[in-house]
Amino acid sequence: MLSKLMLPEIRELIESRDGTTLSEVLDMWQPVDIAELFEDLSDDDERTAFQLLHGPQRTLIFEYLDRQTQHFLLESLDPTDAGALFNDMSADDRTALLEELDEGDREKHLRTLSAQQQAIARSLLEYPEDSVGRLMSPDFVAVRSNWTVEHVLDHVRRHGQDSESLNVVYVVDHDMHLIDDLRIRQILLAPIHTTIERLMDTSFVSLKASDLKRSAIEVFRRYDRTALPVIDDHNKLVGIVTIDDVLDVAEQAATEDAQKFGGLEALSEPYATTPLLTMVHKRATWLVILFLGELLTATAMGYFEQQIAKAVVLALFIPLIISSGGNSGSQAATLIVRALAVGEIRLTDWVSVFRRELLSGAILGVILGSIGFLRIAVWSAFSDVYGPHWIQVGIAVSLSLVAIVLWGSIIGSMLPFGLKRLGLDPATSSAPFVATFVDVTGLVIYFTVSMIVLSGTLLKE
Amino acid sequence: MLSKLMLPEIRELIESRDGTTLSEVLDMWQPVDIAELFEDLSDDDERTAFQLLHGPQRTLIFEYLDRQTQHFLLESLDPTDAGALFNDMSADDRTALLEELDEGDREKHLRTLSAQQQAIARSLLEYPEDSVGRLMSPDFVAVRSNWTVEHVLDHVRRHGQDSESLNVVYVVDHDMHLIDDLRIRQILLAPIHTTIERLMDTSFVSLKASDLKRSAIEVFRRYDRTALPVIDDHNKLVGIVTIDDVLDVAEQAATEDAQKFGGLEALSEPYATTPLLTMVHKRATWLVILFLGELLTATAMGYFEQQIAKAVVLALFIPLIISSGGNSGSQAATLIVRALAVGEIRLTDWVSVFRRELLSGAILGVILGSIGFLRIAVWSAFSDVYGPHWIQVGIAVSLSLVAIVLWGSIIGSMLPFGLKRLGLDPATSSAPFVATFVDVTGLVIYFTVSMIVLSGTLLKE
Numbered sequence: 001m002l003s004k005l006m007l008p009e010i011r012e013l014i015e016s017r018d019g020t021t022l023s024e025v026l027d028m029w030q031p032v033d034i035a036e037l038f039e040d041l042s043d044d045d046e047r048t049a050f051q052l053l054h055g056p057q058r059t060l061i062f063e064y065l066d067r068q069t070q071h072f073l074l075e076s077l078d079p080t081d082a083g084a085l086f087n088d089m090s091a092d093d094r095t096a097l098l099e100e101l102d103e104g105d106r107e108k109h110l111r112t113l114s115a116q117q118q119a120i121a122r123s124l125l126e127y128p129e130d131s132v133g134r135l136m137s138p139d140f141v142a143v144r145s146n147w148t149v150e151h152v153l154d155h156v157r158r159h160g161q162d163s164e165s166l167n168v169v170y171v172v173d174h175d176m177h178l179i180d181d182l183r184i185r186q187i188l189l190a191p192i193h194t195t196i197e198r199l200m201d202t203s204f205v206s207l208k209a210s211d212l213k214r215s216a217i218e219v220f221r222r223y224d225r226t227a228l229p230v231i232d233d234h235n236k237l238v239g240i241v242t243i244d245d246v247l248d249v250a251e252q253a254a255t256e257d258a259q260k261f262g263g264l265e266a267l268s269e270p271y272a273t274t275p276l277l278t279m280v281h282k283r284a285t286w287l288v289i290l291f292l293g294e295l296l297t298a299t300a301m302g303y304f305e306q307q308i309a310k311a312v313v314l315a316l317f318i319p320l321i322i323s324s325g326g327n328s329g330s331q332a333a334t335l336i337v338r339a340l341a342v343g344e345i346r347l348t349d350w351v352s353v354f355r356r357e358l359l360s361g362a363i364l365g366v367i368l369g370s371i372g373f374l375r376i377a378v379w380s381a382f383s384d385v386y387g388p389h390w391i392q393v394g395i396a397v398s399l400s401l402v403a404i405v406l407w408g409s410i411i412g413s414m415l416p417f418g419l420k421r422l423g424l425d426p427a428t429s430s431a432p433f434v435a436t437f438v439d440v441t442g443l444v445i446y447f448t449v450s451m452i453v454l455s456g457t458l459l460k461e
Numbered sequence: 462m463l464s465k466l467m468l469p470e471i472r473e474l475i476e477s478r479d480g481t482t483l484s485e486v487l488d489m490w491q492p493v494d495i496a497e498l499f500e501d502l503s504d505d506d507e508r509t510a511f512q513l514l515h516g517p518q519r520t521l522i523f524e525y526l527d528r529q530t531q532h533f534l535l536e537s538l539d540p541t542d543a544g545a546l547f548n549d550m551s552a553d554d555r556t557a558l559l560e561e562l563d564e565g566d567r568e569k570h571l572r573t574l575s576a577q578q579q580a581i582a583r584s585l586l587e588y589p590e591d592s593v594g595r596l597m598s599p600d601f602v603a604v605r606s607n608w609t610v611e612h613v614l615d616h617v618r619r620h621g622q623d624s625e626s627l628n629v630v631y632v633v634d635h636d637m638h639l640i641d642d643l644r645i646r647q648i649l650l651a652p653i654h655t656t657i658e659r660l661m662d663t664s665f666v667s668l669k670a671s672d673l674k675r676s677a678i679e680v681f682r683r684y685d686r687t688a689l690p691v692i693d694d695h696n697k698l699v700g701i702v703t704i705d706d707v708l709d710v711a712e713q714a715a716t717e718d719a720q721k722f723g724g725l726e727a728l729s730e731p732y733a734t735t736p737l738l739t740m741v742h743k744r745a746t747w748l749v750i751l752f753l754g755e756l757l758t759a760t761a762m763g764y765f766e767q768q769i770a771k772a773v774v775l776a777l778f779i780p781l782i783i784s785s786g787g788n789s790g791s792q793a794a795t796l797i798v799r800a801l802a803v804g805e806i807r808l809t810d811w812v813s814v815f816r817r818e819l820l821s822g823a824i825l826g827v828i829l830g831s832i833g834f835l836r837i838a839v840w841s842a843f844s845d846v847y848g849p850h851w852i853q854v855g856i857a858v859s860l861s862l863v864a865i866v867l868w869g870s871i872i873g874s875m876l877p878f879g880l881k882r883l884g885l886d887p888a889t890s891s892a893p894f895v896a897t898f899v900d901v902t903g904l905v906i907y908f909t910v911s912m913i914v915l916s917g918t919l920l921k922e
Contacts, residue, residue, distance in 0.1 A: 028664055032683055153614075156649045166646035167628045167687065184645055185627035188617045203489055221712070222493055224705035226628065226687040243704060244685035251682070254715060255799050261719075262795025262892065263788055271800040272810070276817065280824050283792050287866075290788050291829050295836055297780035302846055308776050312769050315776040319758035319783055319900050326787075327724055327751050327893050331744050334723025338716050339732040349733070356737065363741050368752050375756055385763055405748075431723065431892065432788050439780050 007040065014045050019052035027057065035064035047076045059088040068273070070097060074109075083112030090164060091117075092137045092245055095124045099134065132216055133209040135249065136230050136239035137164035142172045143196055145179060150192040165227040165242050171196055178229055178237040180204050206231050209238055216241060217250045260425065261337065263290065263432035286432070293436040297322075300440055304447040311458040313386055314450055317372075317397050318443070324368055325404035325442040326435035332357055332412030333430040340416055340426050350417045354410070361409030365402035373398040389457045396453040400446040407445065408438045468501065475506050480513035488518065496525035508537045520549040529734070531558060535570075544573030551625060552578075553598045553706055556585045560595065593677050594670040596710065597691050597700035598625035603633045604657055606640060611653040626688040626703050632657055639690055639698040641665050667692050670699055677702060678711045721886065722798065724751065724893035747893070754897040758783075761901055765908040772919040774847055775911055778833075778858050779904070785829055786865035786903040787896035793818055793873030794891040801877055801887050811878045815871070822870030826863035834859040850918045857914040861907040868906065869899045 006025075013022040026034050038046055038061065050058065050073050062070065062085060074082055086094060086109055098106050098121060106125075110118055120138055127133025139162045143152050152169065160166050169187065171180040181204040182196070190199055206229045207216055219228060220243055230239045256266035265282040267274050301308075308315050336353065339345045345353065373394045380390035387393070412434045416426035451459060467486075474483040487495050499507055499522065511519065511534050523531065523546060535543055547555060547570055559567050559582060567586075571579055581599055588594025600623045604613050613630065621627050630648065632641040641661040651660055667690045668677055680689060681704055691700045717727035726743040728735050762769075769776050797814065800806045806814065834855045841851035848854070873895045877887035912920060 027662065030664060030666060030684055032685075153649065157652070160646065160650055163646070166644075166649055183627075184649075185621065185624070188614065188627055188645075189621055191618075201488065203491060205491060221705075221708050223491060224493075226704060243687060244682075247682050251803060255803060258719075258722075258795055258799045262791055264792045264795065267796075270805040271796050272806055272813070276820060280821050283789075283821065284825055284828055287785075287788055287792065287825055287829065288832065291781075291785055291832060294781045294784045295833075297784070298777050298836075301777040301780070305773055305777065305846075308769070309773045312766055312773075312776075315769050315773075315779070316759050316762040316766065318776070318779050319762070319904065320752075320755045322780055323755045323758070323783075323787075323897065323900055324748075324752055326784075326896070327748055328744075330723055330893060331725045331748065334719055334725065335728075335732050338719045342712060342716060344731040345733055352733070359737060360741050360744065364745055364748055367745055368748065371749065371752060372756075375759075385766075432791060435787070436784065439784055443780065 007037065010037065010049075011041070011045060014041075014049045014052065017048070017052065019054075022049065022052055023054070023057060026053070026061075031057075031060040032064045034061050038065060039069060043072070047073065050076070051081075056088065059085055063089060063093045067097070067100060079112060082109070086113055087117050090137055091120055091124060091139060091239075092135055092164070092241075094121060095134055095136075098125060099129065127209055130213050131209060132207045132211045132213055132230055132241060133239075135213055135216070135241045135245045136209065137242070138239045139164045140229070140237070140240045141166065141169045142176070142237060143169050144173075145171050145195070145197045145200060147196050148192065149187055149190045149194050149196070149199075152187055152196060153192070164240055168225075168227045168229075168240075170229050170237055170240075171200060172237055176236045178204070178206060178231050178235060181206075181229055204229070207241060208233070213249045214253055216246050217253065220246050257341070257427050261334075261427045261430055263287075290432050290436050293433075294439060296440045297443055300443045304443075307447060307451065307459055311393075311450075311454065313393055313458070314396075314447070317400075318446070320372070321397070321400055321404055321446050322439045322442045324401055325408040325438040327408070328361065328364055328405045329408035329412035329434035329438045330431040332361075332409045333416060333434045336413045336416045337426045337430050340420060347417060347420055350414065353413050353417070357409045357413040358406070361406035362402070364409065365405035368405055369398035369401040372401050387458075389454070392454050392457050396446075396450040399453065400442075400449045403445050403449060404438070404442045407441065408434070411438055411441075468498065471498065471510075472502070472506060475502075475510045475513065478509070478513065480515075483510065483513055484515070484518060487514070487522075492518075492521040493525045495522050499526060500530060504533070508534065511537070512542075517549065520546055524550060524554045528558070528561060540573060543570070547574055548578050551598055552581055552585060552600060552700075553596055553625070553702075555582060556595055556597075559586060560590065588670055591674050592670060593668045593672045593674055593691055593702060594700075596674055596677065596702045596706045597670065598703070599700045600625045601690070601698070601701040602627065602630045603637070603698060604630050605634075606632050606656070606658045606661060608657050609653065610648055610651045610655050610657070610660075613648055613657060614653070625701055629686075629688045629690075629701075631690050631698055631701075632661060633698055637697045639665070639667060639692050639696060642667075642690055665690070668702060669694070674710045675714050677707050678714065681707050718802070718888050722795075722888045722891060724748075751893050751897050754894075755900060757901045758904055761904045765904070768908060768912065768920055772854075772911075772915060774854055774919070775857075775908070778861075779907070781833070782858070782861055782865055782907050783900045783903045785862055786869040786899040788869070789822065789825055789866045790869035790873035790895035790899045791892040793822075793870045794877060794895045797874045797877045798887045798891050801881060808878060808881055811875065814874050814878070818870045818874040819867070822867035823863070825870065826866035829866055830859035830862040833862050848919075850915070853915050853918050857907075857911040860914065861910045864906050864910065865899070865903045868902065869895070872899055872902075 038049065041049065098109065110121060113121060124133060124136065141156055141160050141163050143155060156166060167184050168181050169184065170178060171182065172178055180200045180202050182199055186199050205219060205223045207219060209230050209232050227240050227242045229237055230241055232238045259266045263286050265285055267279065267282060376386055376390055376394040376397060380386050415434055416430055419428060420426045474486065502510065559570065571582055574582060585594060585597065602617055602621050602624050604616060617627060628645050629642050630645065631639060632643065633639055641663050642665040643660055647660050666680060666684045668680060670691050670693050688701050688703045690698055691702055693699045720727045724747050726746055728740065728743060837847055837851055837855040837858060841847050876895055877891055880889060881887045
């Protein structure tokens with residue numbers, strides 16, 4: 001990794017405008033590391049450094065810069081240089097940059113492209129925003145089934161320069177219909193006069209340009225591929241997607257899932273660059289929905305106001321009881337949402353999960369219930385904070401804990417199945433939604449249990 | 462994808478013991494799809510099918526079966542067949558299988574290996590369980606810097622058969638020290654008489670065999686690689702790790718993170734196969750810790766018992782108030798934990814996050830506080846459930862909501878920074894921990910605000 005210790009030397013090279021040495025020094029490092037170092041430079045140094053660099057080195061570093069820095073540097077380049085940069089960028093990275101520009105800027109940059117690159121860029125931008133088409137690079141190596149291995153290797157040497165990946169070559173017919181994919185290993189291992197036809201198994205995995213980006217993640221993982229071919233609606237090969245781009249999609253998807261699970265609408269940009277009001281809006285939506293749900297607790301408690309007035313001691317345990325239900329519910333929801341997401345369990349497994357949670361919930365409930373009783377007993381030995389009927393209060397609290405932890409586990413584990421059954425994402429706000437539901441119902445359980453246990457003493461009519 | 466519609470035909474082939482046709486039919490599909498189909502067969506059919514298959518096809522399918530099925534089939538094979546299977550498996554998949562067997566079974570299977578494979582398997586098992594060494598395959602293509610491209614291609618054709626990946630070749634010195642890595646594209650694109658030395662840039666990225674598995678994920682993502690070389694403490698090349706294995710590690714790590722965040726210790730096995738008591742233990746640990754924290758709510762409420770006795774109406778809003786604090790805290794914690802995890806924000810950004818959350822929290826608080834006041838006002842227009850002093854009650858509740866939502870956002874966003882600063886994983890139980898902390902402190906805020914607002918009316922001395 002490029003050490004920050006180099007920063008002063010690099011600053012010096014930039015300030016003395018020594019582009020040749022700068023380029024040589026940077027050449028010893030990975031583009032992603034250089035890009036990170038760039039982001040630590042002042043705006044002026046960054047701009048100067050970028051103007052000092054040229055050709056493929058500049059393009060490679062540019063592709064690893066964050067979006068903001070890319071925009072800033074684009075503005076600072078003269079139109080010819082900006083055009084050259086756009087022409088050299090790989091098609092998929094270029095699409096990702098262009099799709100975020102406004103109409104006018106996009107058009108301006110598109111016009112700086114060569115006729116051929118312009119056609120490619122425009123056709124990629126025509127795919128829907130969340131589709132595989134936007135991730136795709138039209139640069140791949142296509143071969144014919146009657147070629148020999150030697151012919152393929154020659155072809156690669158002459159025409160493979162721009163290909164996004166040479167780990168796989170694609171066999172097509174005269175009309176560009178995809179017939180097979182061959183890993184480069186199959187070609188490298190075969191005697192050079194073997195024809196491609198003899199290496200083919202016509203069993204291949206492909207993506208459709210109109211598929212959702214997200215769906216590509218699962219295909220890559222399942223089939224252990226580093227690149228996958230993309231076909232259009234007529235089975236014609238139109239591009240390839242490489243695993244590095246899919247890893248970025250996967251990271252973005254994981255962030256969105258975590259945010260949904262944590263009870264807010266997924267942000268489409270990083271936390272630090274999301275405008276404050278957008279973020280407040282996305283958080284407020286769910287917060288208000290959950291708040292409206294929680295208002296039901298006030299309604300539920302209204303029914304028990306008389307009891308609380310008679311036995312104020314009951315109120316002391318309300319937060320303890322509802323939060324225990326909420327915590328056990330979140331635990332169960334977390335386990336099931338994740339197990340459903342990775343396919344460890346299926347929709348039809350709900351019965352066995354129900355049985356398991358019934359048992360786990362009961363055991364967990366007894367553990368918490370016992371601690372709760374113990375705590376009330378110990379406190380009552382040294383003070384009269386829980387009054388003369390502390391044993392009954394202790395029994396009411398601990399029985400309620402058993403019931404509510406069990407209830408939380410059941411609701412927490414069953415809700416994700418319910419959401420999935422309805423065709424919704426099981427992750428959607430599961431944990432806070434379960435907590436809210438268990439809060440309202442938990443109060444009813446607590447006061448009902450208390451009414452029964454304390455009917456002869458504290459709550460005598 | 463292999464359709465389940467084929468299942469009856471395949472069952473028929475198995476029952477008629479027609480191994481040749483079965484092998485031909487299955488050859489049309491991807492091994493992972495066949496493995497999935499196997500798991501839908503009865504135990505008997507599965508065993509028979511597996512005995513009917515042979516050689517590389519059998520091994521490939523076996524590598525994609527789940528652990529349970531692998532164990533079952535291993536038991537059903539005669540020792541010679543099992544030995545052949547083990548010999549043919551790729552070294553990394555074999556390590557993953559062997560490491561889960563008990564001492565005796567592992568020794569038994571190790572002895573069926575050829576001397577060479579046995580030495581490899583034993584040396585891989587010597588690496589610590591969570592280390593890159595366990596993911597590694599010792600099958601790679603190493604070349605010397607004075608070789609020509611033609612020599613390398615010949616070498617690959619002759620010795621590359623067993624290599625785990627041919628997407629990258631590794632340049633080593635006479636002592637196996639790693640000097641450089643070259644993507645196969647660089648070799649394929651170069652004229653055949655070029656020497657390797659001229660292609661080298663001596664800038665490469667490698668993993669250490671003793672590194673944590675988890676750390677490999679970030680390196681693959683950062684440097685866009687499909688395979689990385691692994692070196693020992695003396696910089697000698699000992700193996701390679703391919704991205705498919707790292708994707709599995711990433712999925713496992715994501716599950717563990719989700720579980721930690723959801724407030725339980727990470728399970729080391731899938732939900733459905735974790736023994737009930739192990740699961741209860743992992744859930745009970747955090748549930749009890751959180752419960753002990755929540756017991757403080759009872760203590761806090763003890764101080765306000767007099768107030769509740771005087772104004773029972775205050776008790777009605779306790780669940781609403783503490784859950785609003787908890788929800789806003791979870792939201793903030795989710796955002797920050799994730800942003801820290803993907804590197805969108807750093808430890809040093811806490812000041813700007815603090816400012817942002819101060820503002821967002823205040824806005825969100827005002828929104829919920831207004832809804833809360835409205836609700837109390839509307840209900841009071843139609844009933845006297847909140848008594849004659851409902852305006853003061855409404856003010857107390859809504860001011861408390863503002864304060865608590867703000868407080869929750871601050872605590873939720875700052876706790877992950879605190880955990881990270883202490884060298885702990887920010888994900889550890891953040892959401893429930895924040896909720897518990899905000900519950901206890903939120904009660905103090907609520908009753909303090911109420912005491913001030915209601916001191917002239919409901920809570921007059």
